[in-house]
Amino acid sequence: MSERHPIIAITGSSGAGTSTVTRTFENIFRREGVRAAIVEGDSYHRFDRKTMKQRMSEAEAAGDMNFSHFGAEANLFEEIEALFREYAATGRGRSRKYLHNAEEAAPYAQEPGTFTEWEPLPPDTAMLFYEGLHGAVVTPEVDVARYPDLLVGVVPVINLEWIQKLWRDKHLRGYSAEAVTDTILRRMPDYVNYICPQFQHTHVNFQRVPVVDTSNPFVSRDVPTADESMVVIRFAKPKGIDFQYLLNMINGSWMSRANTIVVPGGKMELAMQLIFTPFIWRMMERRQRALGLA
Template structure:
């Protein structure tokens, strides 16, 4: 981990809501006039969409354990680690884009489900911002988290995570409920071994907890709203957290443990900006003194 060129990562499972947190970061960068080199986690998948389907089918032959986008077999963990290390040292590195749909693919004259070529990060950025599945991943060969200056976890309770994934994949991607359920089950081994361990390494976790019944996520008709939730915010090191200030600024918030504050779901965006803005500015100021 090096503060010469700060690396910030938001990590969370598929359907966890990392995109919502990403929007809050973008507000901070715009307001504070910071230039971020944005890296999407999907860019470091090993296979394009067609190749992934074939790789999954091959892995499942003869009852084998299926690979998934959560695990090392389907990702370029080494390249992600190299990017974080190189950016921290030089402010450079290589990344690419995964083109999710026809709209994203059209400017590149490629088809959806493919990658753009690897390209160098433009010089002059203030920090690198990663959002995806593996911002703090560790395997037998890599430890990505050690190169991250600020690691943020987005961790809704698992039933809510599944509800969000099922609704997103059915409504935005056209999958059936059965297909999404199969994907959840197929990924479970990798979820346990490569996704959840990251949240023990994060500096801050934001965990959304609904206040409505989510006991059977596979039949839920709608996603609980932010106003139907609380957000549990856990700090790895609470010594420099100004809890009285946060309690005063966020109405109806409360302390549940010495390292944890709970805020109403509708105040999640406000909490993210109040908590993370000074941390980001401290990193940038420190980097400019190097």
Template sequence: MSKKHPVIAVTGSSGAGTTTVKRAFEHIFRRENLNPAIVEGDSFHSLDRTAFKEAVAKAEKAKTRAPSHFGPEANHFDKIEELFKTYGETGSGKRRFYLHNDEEAAPYKQAAGTFTPWKAIPKGSDLLFYEGLHGGVVNGKVDVSKYADLLIGVVPIVNLEWIQKIHRDCAERGYSAEAVTDTILRRMHDYVHYITPQFSRSHVNFQRVPTVDTSNPFIARDIPTPDESFIVIRFKDAKKVDFPYMLNMINGSFMSRPNTIVVPGAKMGFAMEVILTPLIHEMILNKKKAK
């Protein structure tokens, strides 16, 4: 934990809504005139696209459990921990970029699905902002969560998460529903052991819950819309939260537990900004005092 060089981590599996949180933070950073050092979780995979496919194929041929992007076999958990710790101490650290497609790869004259070289984060940033799968992961002696000053969990209920993944991978990546289902099954062990435990360590959780039937996600024809959902927001430390203010600001919201507020799905982005802005204010105030 660091006051001089704060670390913010948004963690959640793909399709969970981390992009919405990232956009909310971008709005806050712009309004507050902050310069964040941005880090993407994909850059900490330990295998590039080709090597990962080869590792999966080899495991399937040997009839052993294949690696997944959720687990330690395909990620540098230790390097995430090292970055968070080093940035908190010095305001810098090593990062690289994962090149998802040809457009991202062209400036580096590399193939899509590869990584850029590791480079030091330039000095002078106001904070570190991580968005990815493992912002609060723990594995053996590695504990990324203890170096995050603000850990945000973003997770839909699991059936909704599967619906979103099936639709996205079929529509955007050309996979069959059967192939996506196989991927879900292959990475289930890692999901249970490395993804879900993070949400017990987070300071704030945003969980999207649909109000329509998602009981069989493998035959669902469409993704529930925000208007067909609620967002359940849980706070680790409810004593620091001004719930009356939030209930007044977010129309249609209500409290379901002493540490939990529920907001309409269409208000997710707005609710995030209302909730997160005071947390960032406090973080930057502490940073100035520490200097």
């Protein structure tokens, strides 16, 4: 953790909804005039799309049916840790972009599924913002979770997570339902070993829970809407959280435990604004004092 160079990390599985949380933070940064270095976790995959397919085929031929983007072998965990460590100490670091589709790839004259070159982060940023799969990963070799000043987990209940991934990959990426299902099955051991354990390190978790039937996510035609969901928000350390203020500001909210508030799905962004804006204020105040600007 660093007062001069704070780090916020959003972590969650593919299809969990981390990009929605990122948009909320970007709105806060814009409103509060905070210049943040924004890094996507996909930039720290080890292999580009073609190479990953080749490595998966090789793994399957060797009898490994579970080689996936969630695991250590397919990611640069050491590079994520190095980025967080360097930024916390100096406000600098390096990153690159993973070009998901033709639209993202066009400005770089590259193929979709490739990486741009490594480049330094923008200068003079007030904080680092990471969004991806492994913002709180801990293994015997690396401890990424110890660096962020704010760690946020995005964890829909598993059936909803699968529905969101199926819808996104089918409608936005052109994959078949069978291909997405195969991906989910292949990733399951790494999901258990690398994704789930991160949420014991997060400071705040957002878990969207549908209130409609999602018993068979593989035949669901639609993603449950915000109005068809509740959001469970759990604080690892509730000290300093004004729950009564949140209850007064968010209609339909209630407390399920001493450290947990439940809000209507349509109020998730409002809840994030109310919860995280004071976090940003405190980070910026500590930073100004540490830099002697207060």
